[in-house]
Each structure stands twice: as C-alpha cells, then as structure tokens.
Amino acid sequence: MAYEALVDAHAAKLTFYASRLLRDQIEAEDVVQETFVRLWQRAHEYDERSGVATWLHRIAHNLAVDRLRKRGKDSALTEDDELASPDSSAPSLFAQKERAEALRTALATLPARQAAALTLVHIDGMTGSEAAEVMGVGVEAVESLLSRGKRRLRELLARISIGTA
Amino acid sequence: MTRPTPPEDFSDLERELAEVQAPALSDTARARLLSIPRRVAQPKRWAPSPRLRRTAFTLWAAAAAVGLYFGGSGAFDTSSEDSEQARIEVSAADAEFELLAELSLPVDEVEEFP
Numbered sequence: 001m002a003y004e005a006l007v008d009a010h011a012a013k014l015t016f017y018a019s020r021l022l023r024d025q026i027e028a029e030d031v032v033q034e035t036f037v038r039l040w041q042r043a044h045e046y047d048e049r050s051g052v053a054t055w056l057h058r059i060a061h062n063l064a065v066d067r068l069r070k071r072g073k074d075s076a077l078t079e080d081d082e083l084a085s086p087d088s089s090a091p092s093l094f095a096q097k098e099r100a101e102a103l104r105t106a107l108a109t110l111p112a113r114q115a116a117a118l119t120l121v122h123i124d125g126m127t128g129s130e131a132a133e134v135m136g137v138g139v140e141a142v143e144s145l146l147s148r149g150k151r152r153l154r155e156l157l158a159r160i161s162i163g164t165a
Numbered sequence: 166m167t168r169p170t171p172p173e174d175f176s177d178l179e180r181e182l183a184e185v186q187a188p189a190l191s192d193t194a195r196a197r198l199l200s201i202p203r204r205v206a207q208p209k210r211w212a213p214s215p216r217l218r219r220t221a222f223t224l225w226a227a228a229a230a231v232g233l234y235f236g237g238s239g240a241f242d243t244s245s246e247d248s249e250q251a252r253i254e255v256s257a258a259d260a261e262f263e264l265l266a267e268l269s270l271p272v273d274e275v276e277e278f279p
Contacts (some may be wrong), residue, residue, distance in 0.1 A: 007198045011230075029194050037205050077232070100185050122182035123180035132192050150175040157178075 010053060013124050014060045020107060020115040023063040031067065035060045037097065050133060057120065057134040066111075106156045114149030117142050 011032055019028035038059050068085055107115050113135070120131040121142070128146075132139045190198075 003202055004199060007195065011198055012190050015190065032194075033197060033201070036201050040201050040205055099181065103181055103185055118182060122179055123185050123187070125183075144200040149172075150178055151173065152177055154175070157166065 003040070006039065006052065007020075010056050013053075014056055017057060017116065017119050017124070018060050018064050020119050021061070021112045022067060023108060023112070027067060028064075031060055031063045051130070053124070054126065054130045054133055057124075057126075058136075060163070061116070061134050061136070073153050102157065103153075106153055109156060110149055110152055114145050116150065117145035118149045118153070121146060 014032045014035060015025075015028050019025050022028050022031065035056055039056065046052070050058075084135040108116065110118070116135060117131055120126045120134055121128065126134070128139045128142050132142045135142065
C-alpha cells in the first residue's frame, strides 16, 4: 500500500526532525501523527514541484512551530539561544565510544533552528533550497544557520570530550 | 594588509552527521500511523451531482426561452413594464449561464437543447 510505504520511508525522519524542534519525543510523535492525518486528508493538495519529503517536512515544521508558539516558547526558534547544558549522560557516551549518540545529544542541545537546518541538510540529505522551503526561510538564512550550527556543534562536542578526558 | 580568514573546514563533522540515523519508530507509533486511514475519513472533493447539473440546465434553458420570447416580441421597445420583466429574465439567464460555467457543463450540451 502506498500509504504504508510513505510511513516507512518518512515517519522516522519526521519524528527525529520534530523532536529536534520540540525537544520532546512524545510531542514529536503527535506532530508526525497530525502530519500523516493531513497527508491522508489533503493528498490532492500535494504540489509535485516539491518532493514528498519536503512537503511532509514542511507540514511537520509548521505543526511543530504552532506547538512552540502555544507553549509560549518562540525564543526556541531564535538563532541566538544559549547552549543548553549537555546531557549528563554525555561523558559515558564518549567512554563507550558512541560518537553518533553523542552527536544526537549535542544536536538536541543546539538552538532549534540550527538543529533543524543541520538535520535537514546533513542527516536527511536535503539541498539548501529544499531545507529553506521546509523552514519557510531563504537559502542564505539556511546557510547561515548551518554555519553557526556546525561551529556550535563542534564547540559542544569539544566541551563534552574535555569533560570525559 | 590582513589575510582573509580561510573558511572553516567542517567536512569531518559533516561526515559524522551524515552517519547519524534517525531512531526507528516504535511499533506502537508505527501502528498508530498505519491506522490513520481506518480512523480518519478521506474527504471527498465536492462535485455537482448529475441531478444538480440537469436542474441547473433546465432552469437556464427555461429562462433563456422566456428571455428570447420577450425579446423577440418587441417588448423592449413598447412596454417599459414588459421591458423590465424581460431584463430580469435575461439577467436570470445570464446567472444560470454563469452557474453552468462554474459547474463546467459542456457548451455543446447547452446548444443541443431544443
């Protein structure tokens, strides 16, 4: 069934993306539920000029932003958030050489928009313009978010590795 | 003269990020997603029923016939009251024609009406 194939192809990535924005796994899963309800109800509105992944991510992005607004946490979408404290379990992650898990943890502490841009481009493999379409910003803004995000991510990983030394 | 700062190299970080996999969905989350087609009705896009199309066509044709009768009888020239009535009928015919256009009724179907 085409619907099932879409779920298997996109749901995990969408959940990961939404959880980067919302920093809450349960809410991220709810957002993905709503995204697929909209897919089911509004499939006829799909514009073939943008890929299915871009379209679904755009829906999930908007739903997540709505939730952040309802929470009154618009600041979560600013680019200049202070870095959150690394997860206390991070040192053990390095001790176990689970670098990928440490990266996920570090991503979760980045400002939401930087984490979103990094996730879309470097993890989901979207182009800059596709990420810009998802996030509703210009390509230059995405490039700026990526640059700041990578710099902060590197700082954060260095901080974690110093903590484990 | 100061040298421009070379762009930072993030290629190692980018490689590591590319290897990050989104965690697989839990069975419960996947089951909830797959149940959406059963739980949520897919809305049908509105389209005029054949009966509505026939009714609209009949109304238009009747209005057009009345309009032609009054127009052909010289009512526009002789009686202001009849003329007003004829104008109303013609307006009604125009409105029906617009309705038919909205309903996308084929033009040849309109022309074949006796």
